[in-house]
Amino acid sequence: MATIEDVSGALGLLARTAHARAFGPGPLPPMALRQIVDAGRNAPSLFNTQPVRFVVVRDREKYERLRAGCNASRDTFMKLRGLFGALNPRLKQPQYEAGLQRQATGDVIPADGVAIVVLQDDAYPESSEACACALMAMALEATSCGLASQFTSWTRGLSFQKDLVALLGVPKGFKIFTSIIVGNPVEPLTARRKERRSLDDAVRWL
Ligand SMILES: Cc1cc2nc3c(=O)[nH]c(=O)nc-3n(C[C@H](O)[C@H](O)[C@H](O)COP(=O)(O)O)c2cc1C
Known part of the structure; x- marks a missing residue:
């Protein structure tokens, strides 16, 4: 069977x-951002409800304010973590703990990126999948554009x-969801080698 390094298509x-921890400076390829949000716009949704909107933060000063806001929400979360941990014991699992510790200080999103903030329509509370x-x-699409x-x-x-x-400019009735940050790669995009659960462990073939 082909390894993940040499497959084409969606799997390739x-x-x-991979989750980029830093971005290179400089402008992004022309049209890349437009193509990326267009992929988001064309993504499927339950009954084609299209409950997702996007805000693209290119402006450097606004991006820095967004970064500071993310750090502030991290700081608040870390302060209240005992409370969240009591409500959600999963937060005490080693994998969560390691991830949170990695982001406990410093900037949670890197400099030199462009943020695509995903907004979720409150009218469709079941729209997280979309x-x-x-x-x-x-x-x-970002990977396909070389970002x-x-x-x-x-x-x-x-x-x-x-x-x-x-x-x-988040409209009334919308909430900010998880977002994607895109930017110039600091090293060439190569196949990720992070350990994944084996196919046999992940899949039940009937
Ligand atoms: C919906 C979603 C949200 C995520 N949010 C964060 C985050 O806030 N901070 C972070 O460091 N990683 C975040 N991650 C990245 C995962 O931790 C990362 O994808 C995982 O460690 C696997 O690494 P890889 O993508 O490099 O293979 C998120 C991943 C997903 C799918």
Whole structure:
């Protein structure tokens, strides 16, 4: 069987869509952002309800305010973590703990990116799957455009920061969801080698 390094199609794109921890400076290829949000716009949704909207933060000053807002939501979460941990014991699992510790200090989203903030329509509370489909479609399109990307869950916390809700122009009835940050890769996009559960472990063949 072909290994993940040499497959083409969606699996090959997926292999190169690793969570980028940094971005290179400079402008992005022309049309790349438009193509990426177009992938999000065309992603499937339940009964074609299209409950997802997008805000593209290119402006450097606004992007820096967004980064600061994400750090603030991380700081609030870390302060209240004992409480969240009591409600959700999963937060104490080693994998979660390691991930949170990695982001406990410093910037949770890197400099030099462009944020595509995903907005979820409150009228469709069952629309998280549609938001996730849009995120993944955009991540694959970013890879296809030669860009690095990462998802950030911390943008959800921006919904509680009035100044950022205003800055982003979030319409009434929408909440900020997980977002995708895209940017120039600092090294060539190559197939990810992070351990994954084996196919036999993940799949039940009937
Ligand atoms: C919906 C979603 C949200 C995520 N949010 C964050 C985040 O806020 N911070 C972070 O460091 N990683 C975040 N991740 C990245 C995962 O931690 C990462 O994808 C995982 O460690 C696997 O690494 P890889 O993508 O490089 O293979 C998120 C991933 C997904 C799918």
